Amino acid sequence: MPASPPAAQRAYDVILYGATGFVGRQTVAYFAQHAGGLRWALAGRSAARLEAVRAECGPGAAGAGIVVADAQDAAALDRLAAQARVVLSTAGPFALYGSALVAACVVRRTHYVDITGETPWVRTLIDQHHERAAQDGTRIIPCCGFDSVPSDLGALLVVEAMWAQHREPCASVKACHSIRGGLNGGTLASAMNMMESGQGKLLADPFLLNPAGTAPARRHPHADPMLPHHDEDFGAWVGPFAMGPVNTRVVRRSAALLGATGTKAYGEDFRYQEYQRFGRGPLGAAAAGGITTAMTMGLLALRFQPARRVGRMLGPAPGGGPSERTMDAGSFRCDLVGISPSGHRVQGRIAGEGDPGNRATTRFVCESALALALQLEELPGGRQRGGLLTPASGLGVVLARRLAATGRMTLEPLPA
Numbered sequence: 001m002p003a004s005p006p007a008a009q010r011a012y013d014v015i016l017y018g019a020t021g022f023v024g025r026q027t028v029a030y031f032a033q034h035a036g037g038l039r040w041a042l043a044g045r046s047a048a049r050l051e052a053v054r055a056e057c058g059p060g061a062a063g064a065g066i067v068v069a070d071a072q073d074a075a076a077l078d079r080l081a082a083q084a085r086v087v088l089s090t091a092g093p094f095a096l097y098g099s100a101l102v103a104a105c106v107v108r109r110t111h112y113v114d115i116t117g118e119t120p121w122v123r124t125l126i127d128q129h130h131e132r133a134a135q136d137g138t139r140i141i142p143c144c145g146f147d148s149v150p151s152d153l154g155a156l157l158v159v160e161a162m163w164a165q166h167r168e169p170c171a172s173v174k175a176c177h178s179i180r181g182g183l184n185g186g187t188l189a190s191a192m193n194m195m196e197s198g199q200g201k202l203l204a205d206p207f208l209l210n211p212a213g214t215a216p217a218r219r220h221p222h223a224d225p226m227l228p229h230h231d232e233d234f235g236a237w238v239g240p241f242a243m244g245p246v247n248t249r250v251v252r253r254s255a256a257l258l259g260a261t262g263t264k265a266y267g268e269d270f271r272y273q274e275y276q277r278f279g280r281g282p283l284g285a286a287a288a289g290g291i292t293t294a295m296t297m298g299l300l301a302l303r304f305q306p307a308r309r310v311g312r313m314l315g316p317a318p319g320g321g322p323s324e325r326t327m328d329a330g331s332f333r334c335d336l337v338g339i340s341p342s343g344h345r346v347q348g349r350i351a352g353e354g355d356p357g358n359r360a361t362t363r364f365v366c367e368s369a370l371a372l373a374l375q376l377e378e379l380p381g382g383r384q385r386g387g388l389l390t391p392a393s394g395l396g397v398v399l400a401r402r403l404a405a406t407g408r409m410t411l412e413p414l415p416a
Helices: 022-034 047-056 074-083 099-108 119-136 149-166 185-196 244-260 281-301 305-314 324-329 356-374 396-405
Strands: 012-017 040-044 065-068 084-089 111-114 139-141 170-180 229-231 236-240 266-279 331-339 345-353 409-412
Touching: 012 022, 012 065, 012 074, 012 356, 022 040, 022 047, 022 356, 040 047, 047 065, 065 074, 074 084, 074 099, 084 099, 084 356, 099 111, 099 119, 099 139, 111 356, 119 139, 119 244, 139 356, 149 170, 149 244, 149 266, 149 331, 149 345, 149 396, 149 409, 236 281, 244 266, 266 281, 324 356, 331 356, 345 356, 356 396, 396 409
Parallel strands: 012 040, 012 084, 040 065, 084 111, 111 139, 170 266
Antiparallel strands: 170 331, 229 236, 236 266, 331 345, 345 409
């Protein structure tokens, strides 16, 4: 295998892989508006479809390159990774289509971000690639979409604010989500693939993504919530959040990775949990109970093939998703509360316009890639840090500031 060219000599700063998919097309449109003088390209398995997407995105995309590479063609993916400083992938299900691309990026020392929420797959990446990527200073950062940027960055901002204001770590952080939006076919396909691959036991592990030796002996206090309750800090009835079993694992990995670098902001027995907001009073209580019951029954049903078949029939197909109107009308809000060992409280919030699984996810992952391409020296740990990282440990406050600068998101409390 020929040596990888130095980053400055590579043909592209960023390659968008999966550019013809539902979210992929949105990343192309985003780069067409925000890439500035960067050298970037669209990538996927069909040159004709890539060219059509490029044409649809107008003059801002006219200079973008085209790179053809099938997800199962290791040689083509190697050539792709060798041409890029950063690869952004939206091609899921990632357990089916992402492994060879990540492997190529690790070999070629190419930074990588994606939008997966498939934590069992991320666990395999950690086991296979973390050590080499860390040695080489290659940042492999999955989960840079709505899973799990608001949770992970939100927790980071709260614990950093607690340390700055009170010189105490956070013993715990809890988050409460409010969302409005639609489902795209790629997200549904990823969820179905996880159900069909027999990964239920892995999904249930609250410390699935933690480095070896960092999970506490007592795991029960960190278990996913099962029942609704009224939370005084949020002033509302809350219940289990569908993406909590993804986001909490990412935040716990961040706490462990950042703790290993010497940060004192996350407490030694740091606890993180998150919920969905259902409202106040009797109506909020009824909604919390009804929706929690329906969600629990739905997840149980999806363990069986007939229910998954019905889900595929009723849900959007891969490549499809909500209408433009639905995505524009969507929104999300993640409120957070951090508590120190002595009882100090710090509040935080990450909120934004647009459907969380599509519009917000596009901003999250595109700004993550742009942070790697434009501000590598400013990222946590500087140029030398690498490994299977998280949004908080790999991008940190740099990403938070970039998102705030878009004017479409609120992030509090941002450091001065």
